[in-house]
Amino acid sequence: MWPQSYAKRVAADLETWISNGWVSTDNSKAILTSLNKEDAPSKLPVVITVLGAVLIGFSAMAFVAANWAEMSKGLRLGLLAITMWSAYGAAAFLHLRNHAAFSDAALLIGVALFGANIMLIGQMYHLPSDFSAGLLAWSLGGLVTAWAVQSRAALAATQLLIMGWAMSVIFEGDLHLSHLLLWAPAALLAYRLDWTPAKHLALIGLFVWLLGNAPTVAENIGWNPPELLTFLTALFVVLWAGGTVAEDKGQPFARALQGYAAFIVIVMFWLSHLLEEGISPNGAYLIPLIAAGLTPIATFLLARKSRTIGLHDVIAWSLFPAGIFATGVIANLGTTEQLMIIAPLFLGLCVWLVTFGTRRHNRFLINLGFAAFGCEALYLYLETFGTLLDTAAFFAIGGILLIAGGFVWERLRRRATTIQAEATS
């Protein structure tokens, strides 16, 4: 039932609308009746019941935890198994009762309990603290559940677990090629279920794995950071261009690919500000140099497949890896010279990104361009003016600049997104 104040206000408005001829008297009565009618049966008893079940659940957990040490291992194993089986039993029961969403939630609980069981059995038998092996086993269990039941919730949880497994192996300093063995079936299921969040997680998982392994690969083949950044930027620029063409061809997920690739390119390009090491002198720079050289060719060939991509876009894309490589070449000359090259280039490419996003009606790219421009302006301010002024003046001027800059920027951003919205409508 709606609040009385709202019903009174609608009743008053209805008189005006009837007199203006917008609403008929019959319709007015129907609206007022619906406002005063009781809603569907109250959900309060259900909520209270669920809360009660949660409390009983916590009570059971606390009881088990308090007596855990006193229980025999056999009893503990039995409890763990029964708890996990109960979750899956509940999933089956709820599915039979046509509660698909609750059934999916129960499956998710089952996958979570499987992970908890791995940890608790490891604790009971003093298994070696192999975090990544535990995550691998958990991911495998989740993946089998997701595929066997075609469960969205289990799939999303599994994708996160696979990502966690990748990160734990990568943090140990190992090259992690086996990631693809689990990532690929999960990604395949995401496309089979045609579920957008899982598709996003698949892309994020792939990029996390790719970027996570990159430093180890670079170290093995003798690349310094500039070579690594150049190569990765060239790769993601081509992915970005490919995503743009795919969007023009009507591929449904191409816009997301563009967004992720553009974001990574911008971050990579910005990281070149921090380069302290230059290009390695041992000739290992050849592959990144070739990758930077091939970027204009690859993007040009892709641009030919689309009428919306111009030559200036190809030039802008090509400048990302080329700029990083150039920065690496001059890195040994000193920070100021490096900044003099990279900063104007970065700002110019941010402006291009805003225009590119506007032309393509892509709000994410527009906002990314503005955000990157703003961050760069702030970085330049901190790097240059900050050293010349005393602390008080530094913060005062900084504050004024930030407020003024933010105001102007927001106006520009709104204007650009309005143009984009108008063009879309």
Added chain:
Amino acid sequence: MSTTRILIGIAIAVLFQTALLGHMVWTQITLLSSPTEVVLKTIPIDPHDLFRGDYVILNYEISTFDNDKINIPDTLRQGDNVFVVLDTSETFATPVEMFPEAPISLAENQAVILGEVSWVNLYQQEICDDCTKIIGVTYQIDSYFVPEGTGTDLEKYRDERALGVIVALNDEGDSAIKGLMIDGEKIYDEPLF
């Protein structure tokens, strides 16, 4: 998906996960049932950081080796497997030899434990050929969950260097903690079930 397929899918998920957990338990029980048993002496590295609640990080005398006391194969690198042959004739087992591959045969009163090289002091090796080479080795028995409230008691014994860990070993050198020993007396004996 049809209801039947969903139910079959749930059954597959339950069976797979239960089998995986069962395999974990079975592997460990098989190892703990092995007749080969050694006692390893633990040494404290930093008594203030050793206990995390009721979880003990165990560091053994056989966790660090230098080539003054034992011959360290030159081929060993960080991350490699290493097989340490132990003399079990005394209460506490002591290292005799180490190999990058499993030894073909063992003498009487000897057992082998599998470890992984966690670090190698290569720096010293680079500056001179005859300096002491030191390596660190980790085993499958690096942690022990003690009963609630007993961590501090164990720490006291560890300071007195009298704490031994009873370890079960199989023929491949895999290891599992069977119990704890203080001054030759078992204080914890891990039941299989």
